[in-house]
Amino acid sequence: MRFRDRFQSHSPRHLWLLALLWGVWGAIPMTVSLGGEPAGGLLRLRDGSQVQGEWQDSMQASEWSWRTPLFESVLKIPVAACESFSHPTTHAFPLPDQFWEIRLAGGNLVRGTWTALTPTDLVLQPLTEGGEITLERRFIREMIPRSGVATVVYQGPHGLRGWQDEHGRSEAIDRQGALQLEGNGILLQDVGLPERSVTDLEVTWRGRANFGFQWGVRLARDESDSTRNEQIIPAPARLDAPPEEEGPRGLTELRPFNLEVFRSELWALAETRRGLEKVQVQTLGEPGGRLALRVYLDQRAGQLVVTSATGERRCELLAPEPGRVPGTAIRLVNGRGSVRLEKLRIAHWDGVLRRPPSATSRTVPQGVEVASSESVEWNEETQEILVRGEAADRRFPRREVRRLVLAKGAEREPDSRLVVELVDGSVWRASQGMWRDGNLELSGEAIPAGLRIPRSAVWKVIWAVPSKGVAASPQVAVPAVLQTGTTALSGGLRGVRETPDGRRLEWEWPLGIGTGLLRPEVAARMILREPRQPNRASRRRPGPAAAKPGADTQDDPTQAESRVAVQMASGEVLIAQQVAWQPGTLTITLPTGGKQELADAEVKAVELTRGDAETLELKAALREALLTVPRQGQANPPTHLVRSASGDFLRGQLISFDDTSLVVAVRGREQTLSRDVVAAIVWLHPSDSAAREKGATGGPMAPRVQAFNQGKPGAVLNPERLDGTRLSGTNVIQEQVELDLANLDALLLGDWWDLFPAGNDGSAWRLKPASVPKSFQETDVP
Incomplete structure (x- = not known):
């Protein structure tokens, strides 16, 4: 499995627009770092953009303040432009051994410990940080004692941790804790799934939905091999065929319980020895979307019930099979496109489906039914639940209470314009909210007064679709998508602005949010158009990497044979009339007649003649051999690689x-x-080369940018001015360079060393020492 870290994107294979918004364009890893600050969360806007950052204090409920490491200042984001926010955790929230789950009106749910229950209020200490809250009795629907050890089975996902690639070719990506599966693939994890479970599942996808999720995958134990005691019982996905019956099966061949998409319809499937049982859950509609469900499963009974996240029943599937062997693992399956597992929480299920509470209070302590005419109170002194009846009062120790159902008041269901999910499993549905002193303050009819949720406790925020719609995105001369490994922000380049601290690139945000200035140290990619595949002619020259002063991208072919191409360590190509070298310095004579000295650390290669094939393209095996330094030569390693016009190579120390x-x-x-x-001379930089420190330096200026076209890096410049689609500035030798952005695929911003794929930058020509045989390595044996 090609697991990739959270700041890495992958090769394009899908529709371009969707690829832009999901960060799939190209194969260049992206990083954004601000001195080790936390990565924060991911904000999704209603145009499909997603931006990494963190919420800041705001004094208005209609606008939330957002800080992202890409921009210098905090931006005001209208909540109407927000779709969702997620702050994936890297570990499960540690639940205590004993706590209470309080279900409130409108789908609210809070977890904590309580000490007081009066006829009007319940005093509760939430599991997350913060002080006690008081819940109005009229909003309380149900109170259930829980055990953190026995209740929660799995809460995540936690990126790629714990997942196995069943077929060995799945492409999975950690998206800040969410799990994204690209193309055809199957991932599996043994979560210790109980026989009866309830799963909260949330997935998003792009393109036409073609995914599935399976419960009850069985793992066989291999007693003959103590080092590998788990063997996965294969259960291939049926994403290439409709959910039809496939004939009788043996008991050990039964496939897991399954939610599967076929032709934009979601089906619940379960197999028996007689064949396949199926029922349609819902229609998914247009390509791309989000799905949030709750799934109740009883493997022994063959019962699978699907509801919405708020409890609205979608379907029930019954596939009883005596002797069915429960499985403990789960699978995420994808046929094509991309699917992202945003939320997965699995807990034990007691086998009872939640139903609306009765009109009066009652409690069921281990089979003891309390009459509906009786009321319930909490006795603080004796730590007992007191049931007051017309004839007599009865007392029950709290530890014996299995469920407490309270009276439903006559109030209307509360308005919920945003849903906030916490790391401990609590859910709040509020009419509005704002950030103050690092806490999220919510308000609404069923929200207790004084509720303050710490930023670290917020897992997800989902906004309802605004009734008045959202503002349209403004028109810009250079529309683009700003991309890092986690950010894909649509909008466009507005210009280059002069500030007291130097020049800054100005970016226009979508949906009328406004403009922001990019930080000078930002490392990102600005996608300008659909990437084009290079043609054969482009592979015979350094262009489109070559850009001459004042020109767009390519040198004059009529003078090409009389010039020398100097490939910089940055990937930029300079055209020179003459070159000469003395130890430490390469002197080039420019077409204008001027001379420029370049340090060795800045140079990648000098191409003296033009051949039928690009000089520096080598097979991997040959490149490996040329860059490996034998042990006896590591004290005086070679500094240059010389290629003859006939294709031979000579490695040594260049004298002059x-x-x-x-x-x-x-x-x-x-x-x-x-x-x-x-034909060419290649500079062999050692692995600790300081070449990365050289090049066009921005200093206090705007981020340096580099042209990127047809898969090749081009001219590098410090931007100074944007006129329409033409960006101008100075290059490494202080010459004026102009780029027509309408003719480029992308601009690479900032530290391009972290942006290039292998083979395009100087790191592809770094020497490495030969490995030491094991017989000569130090061991613990004296």
Whole structure:
């Protein structure tokens, strides 16, 4: 499985627009770092954009303040433009051994410990940080004692942790704790699924839905091999065929319980020895979307019940099979496109489906039914639940109470414009909210006064669709998508603004949010158009990487043969009339007649002649051999690699070269070569090279940018001005360079060393020492 970290994107295979919004364009890893600050959460906007950052204090419920490491200032985001926010955790919330789950009107749920129950109120200490809250008795629907050890089976996902690639070719990505599966693949995890379970499942997808989720995958134990005691019982997905009966099966061949998408319809499936039982859950509609469900499963009884996240029943499937063997693992299956597992919480199920409470209070302590005419109170002194009846009062120790159902008041269901899910499993549905002193303050009819939720306790926020709609995105001359590994922000480049701290690139946010100035140290990619595949002609020249002063991307082909191409460590290509080298310095003569000195750390290669194939393209095996330094030569490693016009290679220490000859030392002996037979010279930087510190430096200026076209890096410049679609600035040798953004696939911003795939930057030509045989390595044996 090609697991990738949370800041890495992957190769394009899908529709371009969706690829932009989901961060799939190209194969370049992205990073954004601000001195080790936490990554924060992910905000999704209603146009499909997603932005990494964190909420800040705000004094208005209609606008929330958002800080992202990409921009210098905090932005005001209208809540009407927000779709959801997620702050995935990397570990499960530690539930205490004993606590209470309080179900309130309108789908609210809070977990904690309580000490007082009066005829009007319940005093509760939430499991998350914060002070006690007082819940109005009229909003309380149900109170259930829980055990953190026995109740929660799994809460996540936690990125890629714990998942296995069943077929060995799945492409999974950690998206800040969420699990994204690209293309055809099957992931499996043994979560210790109980025989009866309840699962809260939330997935998103792009393109046409073609995924499935399976419960009850069985793991066989192999007693003959103590080092590998788990073997997965295969249960192939049926995503390429409709959910039809497939004939009788043996008991050990029964496939797991399954939710599966076929032709935009979600089906619940279960197998018996007689065949396949199925029932339709719902229609998913247009490509791309979000699905949140609660699934109750009794494996022994063959019962699967699907409801919405708020409890509205969608379907019930009955597939009884005597002798069915329960499984303990789960599967995420994808056929094509992309599916993302946003939320997965599995708990024990007591086998009782939640129904609306009765009109009066009652409690059921281990089979003891309390008459509906009786009322219930809490006795603080004796720590007992007191049931007051017309004839007599009865007392029950709290530890014996299995469920307490309270009277339903006559109030209307509360308005919920945003849903807040906490890391402990609590859910609040509020009419509005705002951030104050690092806490989220919610308000609503069923929300207790003084509720303050710490930022660290917020897991997800989902906003209802605004009744008045959202503002339209403004028109910009350079529409683009700003992308890092987790951010895909639509909008466009507005210009280059002068500030007291220097020049900054100005970005126009979508949905009328406004503009923001990009930080000078930002590392990102600005996607300008659909990437195009390079043609054969483009592979015979350094272009489109080459850009001459004042031009767009390519040098003049009529003068190409008389010029020298100098490939910089940044990936940029400079065109020179003449070159000469002395230890430590390469001197180039520019077409304008001026001269420029370049340090060795800045140079990747010098191409002296043009061949039919690009000089620096080598097979992996040959490149590996040329870059490996034998143990006996590591004290005096080679510094340059010389390629002849006939395709031969010579590795050694370059002594000097000018317009007539080249002198190189090979194994201590100097050899003089005529320049006419040399096609190219490659600088072999050691692994600790300081080349990354060189290049066009922004300092206090705007982030340096680099052209990227047809899969190749191009000219690098410090931006100074944007006129329409033409961006101008100075390059590494302080020449004026102009780029027509309408003719580029993308701009790479900031530290491009972290952006290039292998083979496009100097890191592909770094020496590495030969490995030491095991017989010569140090061991613990004296």
